[in-house]
Amino acid sequence: MNDFNTMFPNFVNQCLSLKTLLTPIAFVLLTGGLIASTIANHHNGAAHLQSIGRIIIFVVLLVFLPAWGNKIVFIVSDTVTNVLKIDPAKIHDEYQAALQLQKSSDGNSSWWEKIIDFRASILEGMMSVAFLILGWLASTIEWWAYILQTAILFIGYALSPIFIGMMAFPALQNIGRNYLLNLVGVMLWPLGWAVAGLITQGVIDFMTDRSFLNAPPLGIQPAGSDLYSLQNLMGLAFLGIWIIFSTIAAPTLIQNAFTRGLSAVSGMFRGAFAAGNAAGTAGFMSLAGSIGGKSISLGKDSSGKGGMTGSAISKKEAAMAGMMAAATALETLVTASINEGQGGSSLIGSLAQMNAANKRLTNSGDSGQNEKPTNEGFPQNDPSGDKTVADLLNKSKTSEV
Numbered sequence: 001m002n003d004f005n006t007m008f009p010n011f012v013n014q015c016l017s018l019k020t021l022l023t024p025i026a027f028v029l030l031t032g033g034l035i036a037s038t039i040a041n042h043h044n045g046a047a048h049l050q051s052i053g054r055i056i057i058f059v060v061l062l063v064f065l066p067a068w069g070n071k072i073v074f075i076v077s078d079t080v081t082n083v084l085k086i087d088p089a090k091i092h093d094e095y096q097a098a099l100q101l102q103k104s105s106d107g108n109s110s111w112w113e114k115i116i117d118f119r120a121s122i123l124e125g126m127m128s129v130a131f132l133i134l135g136w137l138a139s140t141i142e143w144w145a146y147i148l149q150t151a152i153l154f155i156g157y158a159l160s161p162i163f164i165g166m167m168a169f170p171a172l173q174n175i176g177r178n179y180l181l182n183l184v185g186v187m188l189w190p191l192g193w194a195v196a197g198l199i200t201q202g203v204i205d206f207m208t209d210r211s212f213l214n215a216p217p218l219g220i221q222p223a224g225s226d227l228y229s230l231q232n233l234m235g236l237a238f239l240g241i242w243i244i245f246s247t248i249a250a251p252t253l254i255q256n257a258f259t260r261g262l263s264a265v266s267g268m269f270r271g272a273f274a275a276g277n278a279a280g281t282a283g284f285m286s287l288a289g290s291i292g293g294k295s296i297s298l299g300k301d302s303s304g305k306g307g308m309t310g311s312a313i314s315k316k317e318a319a320m321a322g323m324m325a326a327a328t329a330l331e332t333l334v335t336a337s338i339n340e341g342q343g344g345s346s347l348i349g350s351l352a353q354m355n356a357a358n359k360r361l362t363n364s365g366d367s368g369q370n371e372k373p374t375n376e377g378f379p380q381n382d383p384s385g386d387k388t389v390a391d392l393l394n395k396s397k398t399s400e401v
Contacts, residue, residue: 008151156179
């Protein structure tokens, strides 16, 4: 994928022009702050020296902030990627490495054990495909996060002269300090992926632990394979939510941890469970709305032959409903991740429920022999319902008397 400067070749120059335009305002603020401090502490020579020292620091920060900020971003990204070896997009490679390590520690297996291990190999192949998809999603989200981080930093550098100038006044120091702390928090976004990657690696180690296969409970090999399958499915269900949530929300959570002292790890766990709950609920509601109250169970018709019952939906409708539910759950998970686990609405789910409601209203208007409208509504001579409501109120008053 292209880098930021290739995609937006004029963006950096425009931010630089804005910074150049605001720099004289910063010097005016710094000068005003120095004069105000001198008047307030005209009998204290040490206070004068401190004020002059702060102004020098602010001027240096005003000039070198973009260069220092870009250096911090490079160091943090290089440390996370090349030193800690943590990258959400490489989850498939991490799974394969952990799996090969577990298999190599098993030693030489007999031909019978290899045949029994065939089910586990199929399951591990399915897990590898799932991790390829998750890695692709994580790489896409990570790339957009890089674009967003770069844009926020460049705009932040452009507006920084005003906030650096505010720091020369005691009453406005907190505003300027919080602004710079938020900029540094944006620079530290990759640390959020590093923290989330530690949890991811722990779950991968749990999934690749072949203890159930090597020493099945009660010595029954099929039971060990089933428990190993359950172990992998539990890990995949958690990582499916964790990878998407942590890749989106971990940068802002680590930023909040730096600026407000909040716990990044507890925020990640709390947000991940909240986002997963919202996604599951939205997916279930979308599935129920798409099915529209029909049954998907198999049955027999009046002639006794096998087939779908009258209230059942077709396989095509069931597949479409499942795809709609999955898309709704994914959209809700992404939305909740952006909000750090809070909220999470789904446009796809709303459209699915509206479509199902329109179908029910359409079917209720059909004049079939065995069909009865499900939504009766108000009488035809009272489309607004005013007369009906008035009659109900009169009847309630009469019954009370």
